[in-house]
Amino acid sequence: MTFRQLEYLEAIALERSISRAAEKLFVSQSALSQQVIAMENEYQIQIFDRAKTPLELTADGQLYLHTAQELLRVKRQFEATVRHRRQHSLCIKTVPFYAANVVPYLLSKLHRELPQVEVQLKMDWAPNLFCTSYHEKVDLYVHAFDMDPYEPLIPPSDTMEQEVILEEEIVLALSALHPLLAGLSIETDGEGWPCIDLADLAGAAFILPSTSVRLLDIAHLLCSGVAGEHTVRVSDKGFDALLGQLQYSNSVAFLPSTVIRFCPTAIGVRFFRIRGKAMRRPVVAAYPKGIELNTPARQFIRIAREAMAAPLEPPRIG
Known part of the structure; x- marks a missing residue:
């Protein structure tokens, strides 16, 4: 007994004709008759x-039809229920910086449009980020490509779709008390x-967060060919903690403008x-190829693009 057989039985009983049921089900009469014989032989x-x-x-x-209709019900x-939950839920997995700052901001906008959506945020x-993608249920992975075209931490493009939601510019950051500021030509x-x-x-010590492997490559690339000695080291801190540390040190950081x-x-x-x-890196929403995004996921991408489309206001220098 299979669900397909039960659906066939229900259609025949409703039409009271194998030929009419076959036409309704888009199968041949002989195939439908064989399924009926198989059900009869089984029991x-x-x-x-x-x-x-x-x-x-x-x-x-x-008796068989009554049982079939109960099982089909x-x-x-x-x-x-699954379709309803699928259309009213959204699971996003992202890195700690976006999970703590960017994604909640975008989800608050999504909530205004779709207040009934159940959201799960993983980081x-x-x-x-993608190590457990083969068994976890995630609608969108939000992450940054630190550098095009090579990115070793992202699954091959033939398995994942990536839709760009914003582009970050790589900028320099240093303490407002940094001694170098007095002699800079701004x-x-x-x-x-x-x-x-x-x-x-020249002579500055550059620091980068450990959360971004490729920012180190960007730092070396930007410093290449520049006169003077540069020291580039990786901190064990994320963006938030690194900015806190930067206020009280004489280091210079390469950071995304976000x-x-x-x-x-x-x-x-x-x-x-x-x-x-000028150097930019795209932030993308990624999902497995062949997957049709549900309404909340599609809305999230649209909201993210609209919310992040406005040019970033220039920082003020005191």
């Missing part, structure tokens, strides 16, 4: 009285952003664009 009963036209159920057939109720460090670009030249940071908008610890830190060396 050694006769389901239909074939001597009568239109078809009539035997006593055993009526439970099956359909379960499927409806893990970038190297582990210019303002057309968007009002303060810009400095890496050559003016921290300016979302990090409350950015007080006492100055941000600058790198003159002549």
